[in-house]
Amino acid sequence: MVDLPTDQAARDRFTNEWGVNLAVAANAGSGKTTAISERLAAMALSAAGAEMLGRTAVVTYTKKAAAQIGQRARAVLLHRMTDAGSSDPAPLSRLDRAFFGTIHSFCLLLARRHGSAHGVHLNPTLVDDGEDACWQEFLEQDPMAFSSLSDTQMACFLRHAALDEIFGLAKELNLGAARRLAERRPPDAAPGPSSAVLEEILAAVPLRKGPGASALERNKRTAREWLRKHEEESDPLPIPAAEGSAAGIRDLYRRFFAPLKGWLADAGGVLAAELSLRYRGWRFDRGIQTYADQIETAAALLDDVEMLERIRGEGWRVILDEAQDADPKQFDVLVEISRPPGAALGTWPSGAGIGPRAGHFCMVGDAQQAIYSTRADIRNFQVHIDAFANGNGGELLTFDVTFRTPRRVVRLLNATLGGAFGRGRAYNLGLPPSEGAPAPLLQVAYEPLVPGPANPEGGAWMLPITSNPVDGPHGVDDRRLADEARQIARFLASAGSGSVGAPAWGDICIMAPRKAWLSIVRDEFESAGLKIALQMRRNRNGDNPVYAWLSGLLAVACDPENTFEWVGVLREVFGVSDSVIAASLGSNGDLSWDEPEGHAKPVGAALDVLRPFVGRADGEGESLGRFAEDLAAACGLAHMARLADPEGGLEDELARLLARAAELGAGGAGPRAWLRDLLESTDGFRASGRPAPDAINLITSHSAKGLEWPVVIPVGLWRTISSREPTGLRIVSERGGVPEVVFDNDGVSEDARDLYERARLRELVRLLYVTLTRARGALVVPWAAQVAPGTNSFAELWDLDPGGLDPLPAPSAGAQAASARKGAGAAPAAAQAAESAGAGGPVSAARAPAMPMRILPHELARAPDQARAARHESSVGEPSPVNDGADPLDYGIWWHETLEFLPWAGDLAAVAAHGESSMAKAAEMGFEARGREEWGRLLESEPWRLVRDARWTRLAEVGVLAPLGADAWIDGVMDLVLHDPNAREVWIVDWKTNRRTGVEDDSALLGRLAADYEGQLRAYRQCASAFFPDCPITLWIYSTVAGAWTRVGSSS
Amino acid sequence: MKIIPGVDLFLSRFADSEWHGVVRPWLEEGRGRLERAIVVAPTRGQTHALKQRCVVEGVSLLGVEFLTPGLARKKRVQKEGLRRSLQLLVLQSRIEARLAPLDPGDPARRLWKSLASDLGSALDDFEDLARVGFRPADFPRAELRELFGELVAWVGRHGYALGPLEDEAAGLAPVAPGSEPVADRILILAGGPESWGDFFGLAALARRSRSVAVVLAEPEFGGAGGSGEEWVDAWQALLGVEARPIDRPDPEESCAPVAELWTGGAGSAERAEVIVARSKSDEGDHVADAVVRLLGEGADNIAVIFPGADAAHARIARLMEERGVPFTDLVGTAGTPPVDARIQSALVDFYGGGCRLEELLALWPLLRSLNLARLSPADARVACQELFDEVQAHCVEAHVGRLEASDDARWREMGRVARILLPGWPDHLTAADALGRFEAVRDQLMLAEPAGWPALREFARRAAEPMPARAILEAFRAFLPERGPVSAQGRGGFARVTLTTCRRAAGVAWSDAIFVEANTGVWPERREPSCWLGDETRRRLNESGRFSLGLPTSDGRAAQERRLCAAIARDTRRKVVLSAALFSEEDPEVRLGPNSWLERVMWSKGLLSADGAGTEAFERLAAARPAAGARRGLVPQPVEWFEIWSRRRDPDRPFDEFFLADASGARRPRRLSARQIESGVKDPAQLWFDAVLRVRRVEWRSFARNRGKSIGDAVHRVLAEALRGAPAEGDFFRLPGRDAAGARLAAALADLRAKWPRDRYWDSFHMDVCRAARELVGRVYELPAAPFGAVEAGLPEGATVPVGDAGRLAVSGRMDLVLSDRPGWNGARVEIIDYKTGGESKLSARRMASSGASLQLGVYLQAALSAGAAGSVWMLKPEERPMRIGQEEIDVACAKLGTLGAHLATGVYGALTPDRGEYTHGFEWPLACAPIGLAILESKFFRTFGSPAAGRSRDEDHG
């Protein structure tokens, strides 16, 4: 008997009530994805549900999550089918009909289906948000004229600010903000600085003498002088910054320039909006879309009421996972298409409009895990949740049971996190709407965790850290973190993974909120001899050794005169010493790469290896996939990758890049194109690092979202998590839907700055929640009692009394946590797999004999017979050769076609008519003159007379498939075969349209052709003789140029 | 009544029975007669398999041609249809003609814009329509009716044909009596309803043959949907005979039940085998192993089936070669096209992109490989970079004159080549004009004309109207081979193993079939109908069509794909293998799942119903297989390379001859520039590459404006002009008075403004230059007055600086401005001035001593001292107070020169390259060098030179 979790009723409702809109507030580890999967499985198992699935869109923010949920849903369905003992695969097909994907891909689908009447580009090229190359290209071609400001206004703006101040804002603005900003024109004349404040500045008195005092004097002079120039001159006049800070000069300066900066902010905003809208038009014209554009494009469709109703009419049912990560625009699209026909746009959940149709909109999310405020808006998510909680549009369910977090940790978190999320913390509150009014609570509510019935007791332990003295002016925090990491590493190295309850090193995860911290931890752990797997979401491609090696190798193969890259290749790929390299270079830094013998041995050997690839870089008929494999093999890259990274991460990278090369090569790309492809992505980022059973995981808290480990150790809890204030012209908030632009940080009010900081801290609390809820077995908290937590550190945000934590018990406790590891023994399936693979099974039957060789005669000849090849079945779909100029392929094909259906036995009129229709074709192809000449030549030739003889049975284009010798078959087509049964004679004729080379006369030409194609014709004869036994076969080669033929291969 | 003499129509259930019951007897019947006999099979896969079967069974043939429908069509058709790429060109220009008169904001534009962005799909839809007897008028949208109506009219008016319409006419109309037949005997293996598009073409062939036999897939096996029946009906109607089943017993063994798991039916996974590998590359290894194993078990005809010519195919082909397994490759390996063709493609890019530097550079190495350009790609890049820095624009055309007139030979070479390629194209021109331009350039470069090009010339002759240049270029591109033939093993031979695709494998009897990449999302392909002819419309048209052949819907296509796989399984005797991977190296974060067929097979085998069904089971299967690399015995061996690699990364080992060191000392620089010294002290790696090896890095990123740098350059230039007075002696001149300098500055600025375009961007740029230049001139005249000056003067001849253990080092450099009390160095009192227009740099003895900041200026002063002068050095910034170091503090300030001396004396340089931030980077190493963390470098540096690297802390950044 299995115990059910306490929230089972809610879970059942979510699974079975398809006619109701449900929002689920789900705690960490409560099985969000599984719940959605159960709902989908239940639908797939019922006929009625299946009907709905065809119009169901299961969407989420990331590709990874979208792939996961699709697979999870199928897995659950299969499980249910097995439970039911069913053998009918129909439910699987039903589930196939649902849409699984990212919100972006869903929007793209809507746009592609419905966008044609709106001028939507239906095959857009996707670029990353903020992509720079595109922006630069736009800037260069833009006319850089602005109509939103008058000439005077423009002059004023440029007098005090550089035009490129607006670029950053213009590039990032979304459509709505751009439109709103565009309407906010500044007053005609810019206000000057405040002269009242100038008085204050001039009156300022320094507290004491010294450098501060003289700076103050200069500040006064600057301000006065500035004002004078402003009034009297028209030269460019940027706004100066105050020097030093004596006598509150910074604030005085801020106030002094505030009116002007305010005007500049407005003017800059309007300009940015104008440029942004132009950029948008330019992008759309070229079919370039950012991720944000994809959403906006779909949203724009919905602005058209008719279109909105049509899409609503399709009856989409939306299931949104990780809803807290979706941004407001995405919510808009998903909500609007699921609302009933006639509902006015934008009237739900804010407004009095009616919500989504029953059963058409479900969402699952956890506000406590909202850690992407840069894109998502937690308030927007809350608004939707609140609507459901009030029964407006649907109902709210809560999954508070976690199947992950062990009981001890649950107790700890419930006791200590409530405060961090609560009213008691100033950062959780907003500013009071009016004097004396209560401040609103802006943090999401902490939902106490409830352990699932099978959750282990687990551990929540303190690992005591000694605080060693750390001093020096710089990097104190870095060194303290290093010290902490060193102690943890030493402890683990000496006590083993079991000491924290982990069966293997790979079951431990070290977590920190910042990437840079992890690098410090890595260094210390590695120094302690521990193996680590640092998993990063954003690693620069060019920093990956394999990527670097291949880029360098290709760079020298494609430009061998680039000595700089040679040096890199020699030292890095071939391990040549720099001294030897230095000795190999000429005095001007040149390298005689094509004379390996002239160099010291290691350099010469490396050049020997690479020289053939230089030759292949521009080769014709080079398969890039092969080139890449050869290059990697020649340099031993696989071996190097394995040595440098025994976990196989680098080998994966090698496999990925070789696959990429093969992919490009399939489209005909060569080494240069591959190099270009690599270089274009060198500065791009990829996730890297992968877990291994014997390596401790290092991962940032952000990346850890959605993952879990038996043991989690958060580090640097005491350390201040700082943030960098953005700079320059930008939007600081949208008050009442109106974007507020500031010229620089002086424009950000104290209130605004405070609100930002509060929001940041609220998000840090949520990040802390994510960090602490990743453990399946034990949470180990390193703690130095003597160290006071830094401001805005995790420790400060967390109400933890480390005294309340048990110290890490002696190693025996490890067994407990080990039991938390799931699915360790899966022997049956594994065994089955091995069996079905049948590796090494007994060889039951005899090996089938080898096949004979296939000989394509057109490939036998010394010179390729391209006309023949082009008309053979074996070349269908194969790339065609380029004309080599001397013997145009098109002409050869035309000649063969002309001769194929020639009425050999017809009268002169029939022959002439046939000739004319062929000439018409030749005219289209542009070689009528030559065709006519050679056609005429044929009709007057001796061969023509002989071939037309009535004694013959003739057949043109005679396929032959027959054995040639013992182990080969020939597969070809003969141009013309003549058979005289009475005279027991067979002739085989081959047409050649090759041109003369140089001053060749007829006999030289015929001689050359005979020599080149004799092999081909002899092969024909050998095969044909089986069909015409006892019958001599004569071979002829007819040259259209000479109008004559020659006999080939004297005897049969 | 039979309308064609000697007509037979068969229904086939199994490829094997078809062979024995129809094909082989038909082939043997003609033996010994010199007659034209043609076998038409749906794809090259079937023709190849038939030949191979003949070889295996010793059936030799004379006078029989095996053709695909496309090749067979050429036997019949005289008039070439208008190529697809040219149809697209006509359509595109018709659309442009409609857009031209409309206002940018006109809503009428919208649909045309969308249509232009998706013209390929619309043309596909039109072909779908035309192939089954519909016409443009059947499009639901008026715009498409109009547009495609125009296409048909245009084609007719210009003497072209459209393939499907021509086929339909030829297939329906009786042949004129007495006309020459295409063949004496024809055998058409028409397959199932998936070949509906070929119907009229094949019908036309059937009509033009003296005797004809047709074999169709039996509808019962065609699966649900009834289109199988209609397919047979269509043939019966055409040929006027009843179809009859082939009179042969079904083969004893078949894997049909494996497919039934997927297509519906009882089904069984008994003859199925499953391979789940960890990664895609591992999958390749396992599949290659499986092939070897199956051959060992006696498999005599194995199909390895790929979704297309992809990386998996390339990998498996290579693995088969490595394992010595002969195979036939029907998927096709492509190679690069000849250089001539690549150059022409690059020319298309060049004109299409508006003649930009980037495309010129892409062309360059190709031109050079044919000796059409002389500079190395690296030099070409440098020249382009210089041009870009000067003109701040990508367009070549406007600046080609500047290149040609330059006294720099590299610029002239760029100019020479650019001149051949230019001019750029107007937005609209006639095809003949375009062709003329393109061919003129091609002739000048002496490039070969690609096969098929005359058709383009003929088109240009007929189509006189102006067309959009971009569309024309796209049409040109379609005439250039994208891929070239490659001589790879397995091309077209006979073998026991065939690499093939679904379409090419169907209708052939196999012993074993391996379906690779059975991952969800790879195949079956899920196709969205286009928005021009949606599924609903297709269904509606099917009900009202003239012919019973249907327009395929996306469901129909999916069902067809399943049927095709089922047909292959049915014709497979021993075993069907499905292989898949758990993840792709491309995106290791995303777990892949099995496709729907594999999933059903695994389920039926009970592999998914075990505890923790689904994803986990799939993972377990993968885990149960050893990683391919490990099995290949790739065990790490301690090799020299790894030892070196590790030593370079070991923080506890000093820099040695493997880390930027010149053991012999032979390359010790005799002289360094001040700039080299400053950057070399910050990061000795720079010194190593730049001054010791003397190799120069070539940038590969695309050209981007750097406003700050351009402003700096401009300011330096105008200041030099403003301050240069009447010559005095050597580099020195009489410093002009302040007013005179102001006037000259104003003139220089006016000249400068005239060089840039008149727009707000350059207005703003210019204002910044003006402001900075005026400020700086002001600052210069606030310095202690001096009668003489020198601008952009070199350091005195023979100047040296003290470099610790290495004694004194000769130095060079160019100073922005020197003020002096006399026109020479010896005994002079000088103020050396450096302008900075941006950035954070500061000048102070303390900073210079601790981190080498602005050491360049310290070197200037030291050099001046060595030449017998006295004085100080200044950094002037427009917005800040002047900063100064005097000779009294210079020795302390230049402490870092001692470190430089240590490098020079020992020949060991090492590196202190900072870690790369997301937006910042220090010295850029060669591409091949994987970065080594600064912490390690600092530690090594300390162990080598003893002096601790100054306190740097890691940048905070978000994870």
Ligand code: SF4
């Ligand atoms: S052997 Fe052949 S060629 Fe000679 S007569 Fe007999 S059929 Fe004719």
